Structures are given as C-alpha cells and as structure tokens.
Amino acid sequence: MIGFYSTRVLEAVRAGNDDEARQNHEKAAPFAAEMDRLEGKPWRELTAALPPLLLARLEANLAELDADAVEATKALATALAVPPASLEPAWSKAVALPKAGDPLADTAVAMVLARTPRGSRAGLAAMRNEVTRAEYAAFASATGRPAARCRNRLTPISIKKRTWDDPGFNQSGNHPVLCVSYDDAQAYAQWLSRRSGKDYRLPTLAEWRPLADYRGSGNACQDGRIGCAGVEGTVNAAQGPLSPIGLAGTRGNAREWVSDCTRGCQRRLAAGVGWRDGPNRANPTQSNDFDAGTGFDDIGFRLVRSVPAGELGKR
Template identity: 30%
Template sequence: MRFFLLCLLMLPLGSNGAELLRPYPFHDLLKNGASCQVCPEMVRLPAGDFYMGAFPGDGHSDERGPGGVPFSVTIKRSLAMSVSEVTRREYNAFIAANPDHSSGPRCGGFVAGRFSGDIQQGWRAPGFDQGEEHPVVCIGWQQARAYARWLSEITGRSYRLPTEAEWEYGARAGSITRYWWGNQMVSEHVNCGRPQCDTEFSATAPARALDSNGFGLYHTLGNVWEWVEDCYQADAYTLHFRDYPKAVSGGERCKRVIRGGSWNEGDWSVRASNREGWLPERPLNDIGFRVVRDGGDMPI
C-alpha cells in the first residue's frame, strides 16, 4: 500500500488521464434549431481516468475502495456537465412548462439557525432569500430527474443526473487531493458553514459566485449538496469497484447519494470524496443538483 500511495503522490496535477483543456461553455439548441435560453450552460468533460475515493485517514469508511485506498475509474466517453448547479431561473422554466410538478414533496432544513421539518413553500421560499441565479433547493430526487427528462424532450439530447463516479470525476477536475485546489482549505473557493470557508453568504451563493475548477465547473464543493443517480450503499466501493462509472442500482425507495457538501456543512463535508445517502422523497433546503448530457459534442 505504501508503494501505491507514493505513486499517487508523485503524479503531477492532471496526470491521471484527464485531458485538461480550456473549458468552452455552451448551451444546447432546441429541437427546432433555435437557441435554448432556459437550458443550463454546459461544458465538455473529456474521457479519462481518475482515482475515486479517499486516502486512509482522510475520510469515512464508505469512501474507500479495496484495501482501504482509492481505486481507478475510467470515463470511457466524453460527456457534458452543467457548469453550475441548476438555478431557480432554469428550474422555473421547467415548472412553467410542467405545472403538475409545481408542488413537490415537503421540504425541511435549517431556517434562521433552527431546523424546520415543514418549509411549506418549498423551492419558491426555502427559508432564506435567493435570487434567480441561486441554485434551486428543496427539490426531491424524482423532481431532479423529471427536470432532466424535460431537457431531453425540448433539446432532443439525452440529459440525466450524473452517476456518482461521473460527479467525482467532474469535481476533481484532474486532482488527487482533498479539494480540487489542494489539501488545505482556501476560503475563497467554497461556500460552507464554518469560519474556514467563505463567509460572505449566510446560505446559498449565486451559482457562479466563487471560483470554478479546472473543468470550468462551479461549486462542485460546497453551496448545496447535489443529487446523483446512484443508490447509496456504505460498502459500494468494495462491492462494485469494477462496475464504476456505472450507477449503483437498488430498490425504488433506496437512499440516493448526495455529494459535495453545502452552505450548512463544515469543511470536512466539502471534500471531493465525501458521500452521503439521503431519502429521495425528503428534500432539504441545502440539496440541489446539476445535470449531465451524454456526448461531449457542442452545437456549432
């Protein structure tokens, strides 16, 4: 194991197979070829390899692969990922086109320092002030998937939630460190709920308020937790390490993985390898999501 760790630590940033190019954001077009102003801005992630999971002593047991160390995952095809968490403006366009989805499941979360189990207005008023470019919160896992299906319908592309491995690949952006920028907290890079983090925002920050990582992705760490496709299993990495980046499947009511930490969490939660499981039908005001689209090609 010492040799394995030494080899990883000797790798220069970005040498894990990721083709770190200057990111070029784009919007997909509608089916009729018109510009889609309500579609999220996307960026191409290249195919590549990365090490998934935490090093010994730097994470929970559910973050480690066989032997207690990270394991190699190959992203075989390029894909596109939204540069930020889906915003209130973008989600509102979905609701306007699909009013049946306007009332989602009951939302909970911290409001003025106290936990509330019933934020009655849900994503429209999650217990703190938000602008249209803030990430939408109080969205259940099913509602996030419905939004992705709607994008697929209006663009003719294949949108979905990222798998857990795809999410970590994007969040790391070629790094093998605790955070995408290194192993030490840098407050200017992340919005979370402790003094070590950026202190400008009392709750969510606008979706592009802080720095982007090497793939051009904003707030992969901090701001809001993000739903991914996978069912949560504490021993998933040891049981399924050969299957990644495919999503871990399970029953309809399984807990779903959330990644990235949030405005309400400490610096320990915003590590690139940290993973939690949460009830898909029980949204919180610090959980949002981003989407991926199969195929990394960009409209001309």
C-alpha cells in the same frame, strides 16, 4: 541483419505494438550506420513504408477524436525518425482536438466538456453551474409540478415549511435551486431532454467525483460557500472558484443529487458539500443517501449528457 529488423519494425507497427517497433528500430539503426547502409535497399524500404502506415493510423486517431492515441502515434513517429512533414496535414490537425473544459455550442444550457471521447466510448459534458431557481421555475411553470416536501437534513424534525421557491432564506433566480427531491431532478432532466432533443441526466457518483476537483487556496471557508461564519443560504450559482475545467459550485453552495441508489433505490445519493457543511465536513467527494421523494434545503443538482465523437467533429 538490417532487413530482418526492418521487417520486424513494420510488423510491429501494423500490429500496434509500439514498444516492439521502437526496440527493433533501435537495433536496426546502429547496424545501418556502422555499415554505411543508410541508403541501402532494406533501410530505404523501411523509411518509405513507415510514413503511410503512421499517417493512416494518425488519421484514424483523429477521426475518433482520441487524443491519447494521437499522442502515442506522434511519439512513435518521433522514435522511428519519421519526419512530421510526411504526416501532414494530420500532424498539424492534432493540436485542434477537443479537450476537457471546452464549451459546447447549441445546447439548452451552458455545458462544458468534462471528458473527451476515447475510441467507441462517448465523452461527457456537464452543466457549468448547478441548476438555478430561475431555470427550475420555468420547468415548474411549464409542467405544473408540485413542490416536494423539504426539510433541514441535519435535524430529525423540521417544523419550518420550506419549498424550492421559499427554502427559508433569501435567494435570487441565479442561486442554485434547493428543496428539490431526487424525483424532481429526474423530472427536470426528462423535461429538458424533450425540449432540447439532447439526453440530459443526473451523473453517476463515479462521473461526479472527477467533476468535484477544483482550484482553491485549501481554505474550505474561503474557497466554498459552506457553513463557516454561521450565515445561512447560498450565493450566485456561478460564484466561487472554478474547477480546472471551469465548473462552478463544486466546492460548496449545494450538495448535488447523483443517480446512485441504496435500499432498493428508495434512497438516492447526494454528493459533495453544501452551505450547511462546516470545515470538518468539507470533503468534496463525500456522499450520503437520502429519501428520493424529499427535498433538502442544501441539496440541488446539475445535469450531464453523453457526447459522441461525431458531435464534437462538427464543431
């Protein structure tokens, strides 16, 4: 009976069926204990075969930087009474896996890891702050890109002329750039990609929404730069409460362009909340569509890029 269950345990481990491996191990252990056969041949063979099987699996999990798989393998090892010492050094290496919120080195801008790689799926890094006026000014100077027409998105007609370097209120170079169209944001991403050798892009709405999570008091006026006190304009792009992974500006200051589109992609979505949004419009996951070639005085952007597991393995 012990031999039967031991064989089933090994087959389940090799097949990746963790629940079945646990169940058969639980059935085998009482028989072995009751019959005083813990030192018997079938049990010895099982306890000798499990460590190399689980060590190979744990090393494969680490090679893919798959934190979820690592935790599953360690949990299975514990359930099967495999000593951690028999899985070294992989067991100890698991604590050094990259995690969301880790800063990335050797990038053109300050980026943090927003989503870790999982198997063949790449991770995702996001700019810590929205693109600033100073950063956009460097792009505009280098490329000669003309300023897009800009308007107040809450009024049908804008008489006051606005541009990214004069949005109608005072800004410094470390404020988020506004009055840039979706097309401008795309052009900036392409320029930065050429300069850095990394593939920067606007996030999709599905990628952006998890970034909008934040730590705060629940008071929309206190936690974000939104239109609560009737004061126009933005603040430093790094100011305000940070999200759990360390992103600034996800709760106010500027709405942000994302890559999703409507109406044959003549209109693009901008997500989140900006300084023109009052408390009744402070839902950080909201999105609306706008003309792709027009800038608005409360819409900016931040970029993301994919992060393959191999890049994190070289940190």
